[in-house]
Amino acid sequence: MNVHVTASNLVSSVNQTIIVDVFYKPNNINFNVASIPGNTTSHSVFDVEFMSSADLPMKYEINITIDYSHGTKDFQTIYLSNTTVLPLSYKYTHLFDMPGLYMVSACIRNRVGDYNQSINMSVWDSLIPLDFVVVNGTGKYITNLTASFEFMGVPNFGFKYKIDYGDGTNTSNTSDSIMYIHYGLTTFRHVYRAAGVYTLRWTAYNGHAPYNRSGNIPILVQNRVPTDGYTLEPDNKKYPWLNLQTMSIPINITLNSSVPTNATCMFDPDDGNTSVHGLVYDSRVFNHIHMYRDEGIFNASFNCSNEVSWYIYKYSIEVVKYKASFLSVIFEHLVPLNVSDSVTVYFHIENGGFALIPLGVYLDWDFGDSATERLLYDRTTLNHTYSTRGDYTVKMYVTSTSTNTSKALSYPLRLGIMHFEYNTTISYINTRGSGIWYKMYGHLGVQTMFTITYNATYYGHCNAVNYSGCVVEFLCPQWGYSLVTATARNGTFIEFDNVNVTCDNPIVDLATDIVTYLTIPNGTINARLRISATALYLPVLFCVFNMGDPIMRNNYGFVQNVTFLKPFVFENFQYFGIGVHTITINCWNLINSTKFTQRIQVVNTDFSISGVFDRYYSQMESPMYISSMIDTGIFSRSEIMTNSRTKAHYNSWLLNESDWEQPPNRQELLFTRGSLLPEKKHLIKLEIGFYEEIENKLTEPTYVQLVMPPPHASIVGGSRRWANRGTVTVDAVSESYDPVTLAYGSLLMFSWDCKA
Structure with a gap:
C-alpha cells in the first residue's frame, strides 16, 4: 500500500510517499x-x-x-x-x-x-516378519546331540530377546545397547541331555511395543536306536531242523548302555512268513521268538526306528537237518596210567557247531575195552573208566533219525605216559636226512631206553631223561610198506608204538623221450621216460600211456624200475590214424605222481590228413545207427594225394571180418533196405592201399547198428476237431501202422493221455 505524507507551513509544503508492504506472519x-x-x-x-x-x-x-x-x-x-x-x-x-x-x-x-x-x-525396525526357527531340522533330536536354532526375517538392527529351551535352561540379551547395533546374532545351539517332549518359548522386542514378537517351538528329544554297543543272539548259529519243529528260537538284542525312546521294530524272519510289525523296543533286552520249520540259511532282521533314528539289526540263522557226520568226539588221546591204577576218560561230544543238542540222535559206543553202551544223545560229556594201560580204539556209531543217516567214528586212545613223536610216515630209501625222525620221551625224572625195530629186526636205540627226549632216524632199506616198532622201557612201564612207513623215492627230473613226427608205414613208435643222472632211482614206477590215436584209444599200463641207465620204455605202439595226436602219460609211485602231454604228427604222404570215416563211430560203444528200412551208404572220406598214373589204389571192405567187396574196389558200402542183415552191431573195416606198394595202406574201422524204424502213429480226423458235450471217440488204431510189416493198428501197443 502507498502512504502519502504532506508536511506544510505558511511558506511551503512537502509531500512524501511511503510504500508499505503489509503481510502476515506464518500461520495456520x-x-x-x-x-x-x-x-x-x-x-x-x-x-x-x-x-x-x-x-x-x-x-x-x-x-x-x-x-x-x-x-x-x-x-x-x-x-x-x-x-x-x-x-x-x-x-x-x-x-x-x-x-x-x-x-x-x-x-x-x-x-x-x-x-x-x-x-x-x-x-525402530519392524519385528513383524521375525521368526525363531530350527536350523535344517524338524524339531526332533537325538539325546545329547546339538540342536541348532536361528532368527529368520531379521531387521537391520538388533533387538532384545529371551529364549527358554524348555528343559530348565535359557539364554537372553535384554541390554538396551543391543538395539543400537546392527544385527549380528549367530546360530543358537543347545544340547538336550534327556529324552522328553519340550516346548521352546522365545520373545523378541525393541523400543516399540507393537513390534514385539514371541512364539513356541515343540521339541521332541529321544534316545537313538543304538547302532553299536549291542549283542545279537543268536547270530551265525546253526540249529537242528528236528528240534525246531516243536520249539521257537528266542531272538534277542542286548544293549550295553542306553535304550531307545518309543522305538518299534519290524521283524523279518526271511523264511517266507509274514513280517511282524509294531514290536515295542524300550528295554535293555529286546526279545522276540520265532519258529523256523524249514531248512536253509535265513538272514533275519529287526528294522527298528523312532522319530529321530533307525537301524537294522541283521542275523544269520541256519537250519539244517542233522546228519550223523556232523558229530565228533574230543578227548585226551594220551592219558597217564600206572599199571595198578584206573583212570576216567572224559569224552566231550562236539555236535558240529549247532546251538542245540539235536533230537533223534543215537550213539552206540564201543570204548575199546569190551564195554559198549547205547544211549540217546542228550548231553555233551560222557565218561568211561579204564583199568589197563595200552592203546585202544574208541568207536562210536552215530544214527540220526531226521536224515536217516549214520556215521562210524573211530579214535585212538593211549593210556600210559610213554610218548613217541615222528615227523612223517614217508622215508626215502637209504638217503640220510630224508628218513623218519623219532623223538621219544618218558616219565619225569626217570631214564627211559627206546629201541627201534624194523620188521622185527633191531635197528637202533637212544636214552631219554625227563621230557627232553631223544631222537633216532629211521631209513628205509628197501621199497614198500613196512612196519616200524618203537619200544620204551623205564623199569616200571613198557609201551609200544607201531607205524606203517612208506618207503620209496620221489619222482624227480622224470622227462619224456618221444619223437614228434612219425610216418605210416609202418607207424610204430617207442615212448621212453628218463631220469637225470643225479636223481634218485625209482624202484617201482607205475605209468599209464594213452597214445592219442583216434582208433586205438586204449590206456596201456606198465610197471618198471627206472634208473639213469635204464629208462622206462613203452615199445612198438602201432598208430592207425594219421593226423596230429596228443600223447598223455600219467606216472606215480608210493610218494608222488606226475603227468606228461606231447603232441605227435602221424602222416602218410599219399593220403590227406582227414580220416577215412568219422572216427566217432570207430568204437563199439558209439556205433552209427542205420535204419533197416532206408538205403544207407557209407563212403570213404580219405583224399588220395598220389597221381593214379603213378600208383593205382584199391579199396577193400570187410564186414564182421569177412570179405564183402561187391563189386570190387568201390568207394561206397551200401546197406539196402530190407536186407537180410540182422538188427545188431556190425564192424566194417575199409583198407585203402596201393597195388604197387603192399605195405603202404590205411585201415580204419567203424561200427554200425541196424535198427528197426519207428511205427507210424496218426489220429483219425487230424489234430483238431470240434465236438459236442458228451462222449468223444478218438481213433488212432485205423491209421497207425508198423512200417516193417505194414500191419495196421492191431499189432501195435497204444497208450493214451487226455488233458481237459
Missing part, C-alpha cells in the same frame, strides 16, 4: 509425518502444509527449516503471495539409519514472525 500451518514409528531401512516423509485457512499474503521470503535431531537439516525458501492457491504442502524425506527417539522440529519464518511445530519421532 500443519507439520506431520507419514508414519510413526519409522524404520532404519526406508525414508520417513514429513509434510509442511499451509492450510486453506492460512492468512495471505506471507510474501517475501519464507524460510522453512526442518531439524531432525539426526544428520543434516533441511532448509528451503518459498514465497507466498495473496494469489497462492491454498492449501499448499511441502514434503521432506529423511532416512534415520539409527533406531531411537528423535524430536523433529519445523520452523517457518518470515520478516514479521515465525511459526514452530515439532513431532516426537520413534525409529
